[in-house]
Amino acid sequence: MKIHEYQARKILSDLGVPVPPAEVVRTPEEAAAAFSKFNSPMCVVKAQVYAGGRGKAGFVKLVKSPGEAMQAAHFMLTNRMTSYQTGPEGVPVSVLIVAPGVEIAKEYYLAITVDRARKTSTLIASAEGGVEIEEVAKHSPEKVFKIPLHPALGLQPFQATELAYKLGFTGKQTREASKIITGLVKAFFQTDASLAEINPLVVTKDGQMLALDAKFNFDDNALFRHPDIAAMADESQEKELDVRAHKASLNYIALDGTIGCLVNGAGLAMATMDIIKLHGAEPANFLDVGGGVTAEGAIEAFKIILSDEKVKGILVNIFGGIAKCDLIAEALVKAGREVGFKVPVVVRLEGTNVDKAREILQAAKAELPTLIPATDLTDAAKKVVAAVGKAA
Structure with missing residues (x-):
């Protein structure tokens, strides 16, 4: 989840980081x-x-x-x-x-993000603030300092002071910079952020130090602990289908292809998109309904997929574990009755009670003629690509 600059400034200000009015x-x-x-x-x-x-x-x-x-x-x-x-x-x-x-004398960059390579949060700083930090890292990597943060101890005072010296601060400004660095780290951990950024941190011509612009992203999985932060969300900044998917607890990312994907599990979603591409087509989305597929979730997932005018076919690839295959098949048939499948919908099910599930899908074939059962993932990919090709 993201928030606006003025909201990010408020978070920093509440923790003692100086921000301009x-x-x-x-x-x-x-x-x-x-x-x-x-x-x-x-x-x-x-x-x-x-x-x-x-x-x-x-x-x-x-x-x-x-x-x-x-x-x-x-x-x-x-x-x-x-x-x-x-x-x-x-x-x-x-x-x-x-x-x-503000009359600016010098700009700096400060940020904390999750470093998946190091498996920890990392503090990033540079004396080249006010510009795209990616360009600085690309052309002058020696000007970007990185400090991995201990998961329990966080940032130690000596580390903040040492970083302030590396950025070129001296005297009183060293203490002020250390306080701002520490405040940013505190804000990052207290809010369960995935990114906390000040760009630029400025020193004015009269010697003031201010966080002139701020940016925060938050871990969606931790928002239940922060209802005040969740309330800051601005849905007008998100795509309509993304908002609908989030409210339905679906993981959805729109892509540019013509074949919609409805799966349960991120790994299965990646494999589904890969095999669609392998057989000559492009996925229209990444949509993960999670482990417990319900009729309501399947219905909303189909509605979201079919809201994309580019979608000419749908590949349903579900592994029945927590939710048994026969229950999933019943949910898909119910979704078809309510939504109406106007494009080919190829279904590949595997897992617990799969034989019973295939019987349910076969029995619904007359009622839902665009519903196409598949025996395995390769068969499903071939069938949906062929069906979309014929429709085109």
Whole structure:
């Protein structure tokens, strides 16, 4: 789960990390009023979206009057933002922040993320902030410092101080930087985050140190512990089908192909997509209904898949373990009756009570003529690819 910048700033501020003042606005008039409130010669208007590249896309603007703030806000609120992270369809903008301008002397980068190679969380820092850290790591890897964090002890005070020195801080600023680094680590662990980022951390010309921009991603599996964070979700920033799948406890990722995949288990999903490609077609999605397939879950899964106009056929690949095959077959038939299978639906079942399940599917063939049983995964892939080819 992601949140907006202004929400991330609040999390950091509550843990003692200094952030500049900002006003959250939702109309051009509110943006003009915010500019007047700050009584600053210059303010910045920033779109709040779940994507980077805002500046290059024109959705971060410096303004010098209430009128300019209103114009900038009107532009952002009436246009979708398109950047390298959004895809050509862009994302809507419904909330902005207005903040007084800051005279920046130096920018830094701080982040914590899950390092799956090291099997731990890792603190990442660089004195090259305000830019894409991927480019810095690619062209100047020696400028990026990484500190694996102990799973129980976290970041030790000496590590924070040592990192502050490596980033070039001296004297009083070393202590301030160490405090900010420690605060970011605390925020990461307390919120069960998968990413916590400050980019840039700035030193102003008068010596202040501020977290000018912040970003947090959270582990969805831990949100039950954080209802306050779960309540921050902005569904307008997510694709409609992704939101529907999440509410139904389905793991769904849209792809560009023509064959929808309905499976139980991530590994089985990967194998299903691979074998579709092996036989000359492209998967339209990754959809994992989990171990306990229910009629309700199957119905919603089919509705989601069939909402994608690109889908010309569906491959159902289910291994009956926790949920027995005959119960799964009954759920699929019920889903077919309710949803209506207007495209070929090839079903491969394996596991407990599979013979009984195949009898159920065979008995439903007259009622659901587009339902095609398969004997194994290869047979299923061949049948769905052939059926989609004929439909095309």
